[in-house]
Amino acid sequence: MKNGFEAINEIRSVFDDIYDKNNKLLIQIKQNESQISKLTNKIDEKSKLIDELKERYNILKMTKKLETPSLDVKEDNKELKLKINEMLREIDKCMALLNS
Numbered sequence: 001m002k003n004g005f006e007a008i009n010e011i012r013s014v015f016d017d018i019y020d021k022n023n024k025l026l027i028q029i030k031q032n033e034s035q036i037s038k039l040t041n042k043i044d045e046k047s048k049l050i051d052e053l054k055e056r057y058n059i060l061k062m063t064k065k066l067e068t069p070s071l072d073v074k075e076d077n078k079e080l081k082l083k084i085n086e087m088l089r090e091i092d093k094c095m096a097l098l099n100s
């Protein structure tokens with residue numbers, strides 16, 4: 001009889017160890033998911049910042065072109081008009097996404 005109880009106690013002990021390890025792993029998974037979520041948000045913020053900085057850079061380039069006299073004014077004006085049209089199309093796309 002003693003062997004049966006010992007076996008049951010050993011099985012219970014192994015089960016308790018596995019159960020504890022499972023709970024610890026579940027907690028770790030939740031922590032990892034939370035960290036992933038935070039890092040994903042940071043990546044999104046950084047991507048938005050990069051996009052904003054790129055846009056500022058492009059505007060600065062255009063402004064610089066307007067400030068510096070050029071021999072080929074017609075070509076610069078054409079390029080400027082194309083860039084403004086491109087920016088307007090991008091703004092329209094953003095507005096459409098916001099409306100949907």
